Amino acid sequence: MNRTTILIADDEREIADLVALHLEREGYHLLKVSDGEEAVRAIASHSIDLVILDIMMPKLDGYEVTRLIREKHHMPIIFLSAKTTDLDKITGLVMGADDYMTKPFNPMELVARVNAQLRRSKLLNQPITGKSSILEAGGLVIDPDKRTVIQHGEHIELTPKEFDILYLLASHSKKVFSAEHIFEQVWGEAYYESGNTVMVHIRTLRKKLGEDQHKNKRIKTVWGVGYTFNE
Template identity: 50%
Template structure:
């Protein structure tokens, strides 16, 4: 089942609820907003994978909201509009929308567009050869920016020491690979490991306290008993 988070923005409650029903049936997580301003607030606070954005809304319309979202975000945006004129479509797409669908629409067609945009977007962001994303590593709700040494958990910046960051980067770059304590120490500290050295364990514990919701039952950095540590695939 899908776990991507989709924001549905429309001033008509019936349309928001209809779209929610179809998307929830596919396993998507849904957030809803009734105008552009409310949508911007949600985008600032939460990680959104795709936005379905109505053009005609009070307070802030979809065109203006799309332009403001595009100043900082790159997730797919599908525009909805009751107007079918070519000029409206052109305006929507030139302000940063990825797709456009007119009302009344077939919910199954909208669902197909959503799946298509998400496939393209997620493939792009998970492609290690993509130059614009080569310094970004994502692990579910964790975003690791190698260039800026910044880590976000649920879109909140978490301050790590340089060693903690290096350990997280090592495990995140090699998801599924188990590293023993000796190997982690040699790769991160670049020194010979001593048998009595518990430095790695202390750093792992502190790292879990910062990024894990429940450090005693870690979701991200797993212990392979008798072997070492890993980040699951």
């Protein structure tokens, strides 16, 4: 039987052991490393389903590890960090993390978030049968099976959450989604003061699509309501 493998990257041994203890009770297989370079090597040599990542680690920090992971992999990443400012959280999410928890933390809440991220990851990776789900709109091609976005022949690199937001909006063209609805659909959990998270992802998504250079934006803000996709 294939076991779900979770990588814990944290140079605080007590924290890593505490996280491992609670996740092992859930039946997960755990790998623990204490610096960023070890984390990158572990991901290259093992099949990892989810990463729990500290930011302030020796050799490579969590931001750099996330950047390297996202060059090749789409597994969920949860930051578990003592850095607590909104800027720290936003930076982590923009870099490609799927969730962010601050230390000290409730181990059971972390377990719940791990379970939620794994459920969503498995759902997104299920094969799609029947009618093609590739979306095309004005030179933009979105392929949910390959999780690729091509605009006028150019490949656009998106983080997993940016891709999910774009596909959600594009697959319901003209429908207006509130920030709350987007968060609940993309993050797969209840909305909890996460308006800035959605806003930051929309902002970086627009920038990658070059929308700051065009008057007619694909992702339109409906003031006081939310966001919609224009073909």
